[in-house]
Amino acid sequence: xxxIKSISGIRGTIGGKTNDNLTPVDAVKFAAAYGxxxxxxxxxxxxTVVIGRDARLSGEMIQNLVVSTLVGLGIDVIDLGLSTTxxxxxxxxxxxxxxxxxxxxxxxxxxxxxxKLLNERGExxxxxxxxxxLALAENEDFEFAAVDDLGEIxxxxxxxxxxxxxxLELPLVDADTIKKxxxxxxxxxxxxxxxxxxxxxxxxxxxxxxxxxxxPTGHFPHNPEPLKEHLGDICKKVVEEKADxxxxxxxxxxxxxxxxxxxxxxxxxxxxxxxxxxVLGKTKGNTVSNLSSSxxxxxxxEKHGGSYEAAAVGEVNVVAKMKANNAIIGGxxxxxxxxxxxHYGRDALVGTALFLMLMxxxxxxxxxxxxxxxxxxxxxxxxxLTPDLDVDALLEAMHNKYQHEEVSTIDGVKxxxxxxxxxxxxxxxxxxxxxxxxxxxxNEADALADRIINEIKNIAGLD
Numbered sequence: 001x002x003x004i005k006s007i008s009g010i011r012g013t014i015g016g017k018t019n020d021n022l023t024p025v026d027a028v029k030f031a032a033a034y035g036x037x038x039x040x041x042x043x044x045x046x047x048t049v050v051i052g053r054d055a056r057l058s059g060e061m062i063q064n065l066v067v068s069t070l071v072g073l074g075i076d077v078i079d080l081g082l083s084t085t086x087x088x089x090x091x092x093x094x095x096x097x098x099x100x101x102x103x104x105x106x107x108x109x110x111x112x113x114x115x116k117l118l119n120e121r122g123e124x125x126x127x128x129x130x131x132x133x134l135a136l137a138e139n140e141d142f143e144f145a146a147v148d149d150l151g152e153i154x155x156x157x158x159x160x161x162x163x164x165x166x167x168l169e170l171p172l173v174d175a176d177t178i179k180k181x182x183x184x185x186x187x188x189x190x191x192x193x194x195x196x197x198x199x200x201x202x203x204x205x206x207x208x209x210x211x212x213x214x215x216p217t218g219h220f221p222h223n224p225e226p227l228k229e230h231l232g233d234i235c236k237k238v239v240e241e242k243a244d245x246x247x248x249x250x251x252x253x254x255x256x257x258x259x260x261x262x263x264x265x266x267x268x269x270x271x272x273x274x275x276x277x278x279v280l281g282k283t284k285g286n287t288v289s290n291l292s293s294s295x296x297x298x299x300x301x302e303k304h305g306g307s308y309e310a311a312a313v314g315e316v317n318v319v320a321k322m323k324a325n326n327a328i329i330g331g332x333x334x335x336x337x338x339x340x341x342x343h344y345g346r347d348a349l350v351g352t353a354l355f356l357m358l359m360x361x362x363x364x365x366x367x368x369x370x371x372x373x374x375x376x377x378x379x380x381x382x383x384x385l386t387p388d389l390d391v392d393a394l395l396e397a398m399h400n401k402y403q404h405e406e407v408s409t410i411d412g413v414k415x416x417x418x419x420x421x422x423x424x425x426x427x428x429x430x431x432x433x434x435x436x437x438x439x440x441x442x443n444e445a446d447a448l449a450d451r452i453i454n455e456i457k458n459i460a461g462l463d
Contacts, residue, residue, distance in 0.1 A: 005030075005134055008124055008316065011105050011114030014058045022113055027062050031069040032144075033137035034101065034117055037129070039073070042098045042120070048076045050091045050118075052083025052159070053103035054251040055192040055216035058113045062103050066115065067153060074145030079155045082216055084193050084253035085116065086347035087163040092122035093343075094162070104252035107225035110218065123344050124316045160193075163349060164201050170341055172282055173353045179206030181360040186246040186259070188234040189214040190224045194249035194348065201349050202247075205356060210241050224250055226257040226335060228265045239263040244359070245366040249348045255335040256348035258355065260367040268335040269294040273373055275337050275351050276329045278358035280304035285328030288321045290314070291414045292423050292436045293333030299374045312411035313425065319344045379437045379445040382427075383453055389460055391426040391433060397459045398424060398452075420444060422452050 002021050003012035010030045012022030019026065038047060049070055053059040059082075067077050078095055080088060085102045092100040098120050105112035117125050117133070125133070136142070145151070168175055185207050189195025195214030202209045212234055213221045223230040226248040238246040238259045245266070246259030258266035258274075266274075273296045276287050280301060287301045290313045298308040311321035318338065322330045331338040336346030339354065362369065385391060395413045406416040412425035412434075420439035427434060435452055439445040456462075 005137070006130070008130060008314070009114055009116045010137075011108070011112060013111045014113060015111075022062075024061070024065050027065045027115070028069045029137050029140065030115055030133075031066040031101070032073065032140075032142045033133045034099070034115070035070050035073040035075050036136050036142050037133045038075070038099050041129070044098065046076065047074075047099075048078060048095065048097040050078045050080060050088055050095055050097045050100040051103070052080035052088040052091070052100075054084070054253075055082055055195075055218040056105065056110055056113060056220075056251060057218040059103055059218065062113050062115075066101060066103065071151040071153060072144045073142070073151065074149045075151040077151060077153050079153055080159045081155065081157050082193050082196065083159060084163070084197050084349075086254055086343070086345050086349060087159050087197070089118060089122035089345040089347075090163055090166055090343050091159050092118055092120065102252065106252050107250040107255065109223060110220050121344070123319060126316055126320075160197050160200065163197070164204055166342065167201060167349050167353050168204060170339075170350070170353065172279060172341070173357060175205050177360045178353075178356045181356075182206075182208075183245075183356065183359070184208040184210065184241065184243045186210040186212055186234055186237050186241055186243045187214060188212045188231070188246065188248045189216070190220050190222070190249070190251055191215055191217050192220070192224070192251035192253075194251070194253040197253055197349060198247055198249060198352060201352060205353065207356070210237065210243060212237055220251070226250055226255055226268065231257075231259065231265070235259055235263040235265070247352060253348045254346035256337060256351040257335045258366065260370055261365045262367045264367065266366060266370050269333040269376070269378065270296065270370060270373060271335040271351060271355070272329075272331045272333065272337055273297050273300055274358055274369065275331075275339070275354040276300055277304075277373075278354050278361075279329045279339070280306055283328055286325050288318055288325060288327040288330035290318055290332050291408060291411050292425075293331075294376050294378070295421065295438055296374045296376050310408065310414070315346060317411075376438050376440065377442040377445045379435075379439075379442070379449040381435045381449045381453065382432045383435065383456055383462075384432050385460070385462075394433070394456060394460055395424055395426065398456065401455070420448055422448055424452070424456075 100118035102116040105114040301308040337351035408414040414423040423436040437448040
């Protein structure tokens with residue numbers, strides 16, 4: 001099964017059979033379910049939805065299907081064409097639209113695509129809303145518009161420029177300060193829309209840009225998830241070009257990773273740490289990340305006199321916790337920066353501008369900046385379980401075993417020890433438990449993960 005239906009949308013591989021893959025039929029069905037839900041939710045006579053897509057090969061096909069389906073429901077569509085996830089998110093409220101759909105499978109390889117669904121604020125739907133859409137799709141409970149009531153398509157390809165203008169107008173972003181620093185930066189846009197948006201932003205900020213894989217053909221030159229093992233080319237290019245640093249984004253430009261001037265990974269976990277360091281240095285306040293993100297954010301927040309809170313994994317959960325705690329910056333350890341001064345969504349353009357401001361004001365090299373932060377190392381492992389095992393009971397047993405430690409159960413079980421932590425989560429799609437650990441050295445993180453795995457296996461009788 002390569003069609004994954006969840007409360008946050010639908011994603012799957014192109015081709016194959018309906019209901020097993022993301023076929024044209026599935027795209028139409030899910031778009032119809034979203035449009036039908038939106039009509040009921042908004043209770044308005046005439047609706048407008050913003051649509052944008054990344055550059056992947058199936059994007060235009062899926063977009064045509066989704067747009068035509070919404071038009072068939074009597075909904076007007078503002079078609080942004082090639083865009084980014086954060087660009088669509090800011091376009092929805094600016095256009096006073098009723099919702100939005102981003103056609104992207106984010107960091108998944110080229111055979112994948114997906115529909116990500118937004119509300120009238122340009123934010124992801126909550127669990128209850130997502131569940132209603134899944135039920136509508138399952139029942140195919142749709143009523144399409146008569147011929148005189150079909151929706152219209154309005155094309156608007158200016159929104160990446162509008163998005164850049166919005167970033168430049170943020171109070172904590174000063175283009176002159178960045179220009180004076182005279183940065184040279186290599187950009188890996190993985191041949192998607194980041195190759196349009198990030199160089200344009202940098203040029204507006206007076207940064208010299210070296211483009212690598214910035215042609216939005218959808219032919220990804222490497223696995224598009226911005227992890228160290230996929231980024232050999234840019235690491236080499238940064239050193240060859242004697243650049244100040246490198247920028248890597250995923251295909252829909254909501255994740256951001258930096259390469260230090262020495263060609264080493266700055267660390268995806270530390271993208272948020274650095275941006276928060278800059279923002280908290282200017283504005284007192286609190287931060288939020290998810291339970292699987294680095295403890296370094298907590299350390300930096302407390303250093304600036306703020307308080308840190310952890311949310312369940314998932315952008316919608318992080319946003320909800322940020323609103324509840326009046327966090328001034330937050331996000332996820334996968335390089336996702338959420339800065340409410342702009343909007344409540346992960347945004348690599350905003351993150352890039354904040355990072356440039358930090359470097360321009362602080363001086364020194366990116367490698368020196370990274371060395372100035374608390375150093376933590378993560379291990380990410382999993383245990384495969386037999387389907388008959390009760391995963392919830394296993395997690396409860398681990399909770400009980402460590403009940404005298406600081407334990408959170410808002411998303412699986414996270415145990416905070418004084419010097420390290422472990423987070424145990426069950427997968428929604430396969431019988432596995434994910435084990436994330438963090439410690440002061442890689443050996444310690446790996447050893448903690450292995451210890452916890454052995455303890456789980458003992459409880460489950462898997463030895």
